[in-house]
Amino acid sequence: MSRGNGVPPLEARGITKVFTGGDGRALPILGGIDFQLSANETVAIIGASGAGKSTLLHVLGALDRPTAGEVIIEGRAVGTLGDEAIATIRNRSVGFVFQFHHLLREFTAVENVMMPALIAGIDEAAARNKAEGILADVGLADRLTHKPRQLSGGEQQRVAVARALVNDPVVLLADEPSGNLDTETSGMLHDLLFELRGRGDLSIIVVTHNHNLADRADRVLVMERGRLQPRGEG
Ligand SMILES: Nc1ncnc2c1ncn2[C@@H]1O[C@H](COP(=O)(O)OP(=O)(O)OP(=O)(O)O)[C@@H](O)[C@H]1O
Numbered sequence: 566m567s568r569g570n571g572v573p574p575l576e577a578r579g580i581t582k583v584f585t586g587g588d589g590r591a592l593p594i595l596g597g598i599d600f601q602l603s604a605n606e607t608v609a610i611i612g613a614s615g616a617g618k619s620t621l622l623h624v625l626g627a628l629d630r631p632t633a634g635e636v637i638i639e640g641r642a643v644g645t646l647g648d649e650a651i652a653t654i655r656n657r658s659v660g661f662v663f664q665f666h667h668l669l670r671e672f673t674a675v676e677n678v679m680m681p682a683l684i685a686g687i688d689e690a691a692a693r694n695k696a697e698g699i700l701a702d703v704g705l706a707d708r709l710t711h712k713p714r715q716l717s718g719g720e721q722q723r724v725a726v727a728r729a730l731v732n733d734p735v736v737l738l739a740d741e742p743s744g745n746l747d748t749e750t751s752g753m754l755h756d757l758l759f760e761l762r763g764r765g766d767l768s769i770i771v772v773t774h775n776h777n778l779a780d781r782a783d784r785v786l787v788m789e790r791g792r793l794q795p796r797g798e799g
């Protein structure tokens with residue numbers, strides 16, 4: 566496969582996104598975005614509320630399709646693929662962490678983390694083993710059987726990070742992962758993200774309003790008027 570062979574984990578070419586507003590008018594949100602992510606790179610995306618950061622992340626992670634342009638994940642143009650192949654990419658190549666954890670309430674931490682591995686066809690014992698290992702890596706070895714409501718907000722986000730990484734994605738896409746946490750807990754989550762960067766070929770794109778987090782990234786891009794620009798050149 567393309568890992569470790571110089572193919573960029575993720576590329577965007579000429580991405581546009583036009584929504585239709587409630588009044589039926591076209592709402593252009595992304596105005597032609599070209600972007601290339603390198604292996605092991607951490608990129609922070611900042612910008613005003615409503616600028617289109619989440620929209621872009623969804624398109625980059627193949628959760629949504631662009632109006633025009635191409636997203637290329639591990640060398641494969643997502644727009645040319647059928648639904649099943651796209652689902653596989655979402656499951657194996659990309660990990661998502663959102664502002665709210667979106668963990669399944671009725672399942673334990675380890676079961677939540679196992680889920681994407683089971684969907685990928687890994688057998689249950691191996692999936693559990695993998696999930697337990699990653700939960701230990703994120704500091705939750707003694708919370709394996711807690712349900713989400715029995716975990717603190719920071720712990721819930723760490724489970725969400727573990728779940729995002731269980732299938733060894735090449736790209737972790739994080740949308741305001743610490744937006745819902747206090748300063749100290751946010752700091753711990755950020756430390757975790759930067760520790761994880763050393764894992765395999767993992768690259769990270771993080772959307773954040775948090776300047777401490779943005780300042781630690783290799784690159785900071787600002788979303789403004791539908792475009793991404795390097796910070797300081799707006
Ligand atoms: N499905 C949709 N239909 C119509 N408009 C949408 C849709 N999704 C998003 N928008 C609009 O697109 C714009 C960008 O939304 P987006 O969620 O990407 O912003 P954001 O930069 O992530 O903001 P925030 O920092 O508040 O999370 C907003 O004005 C929003 O109302």
Ligand SMILES: [Mg+2]
Pocket residue numbers: 618619620740
């Ligand atoms: Mg958003």
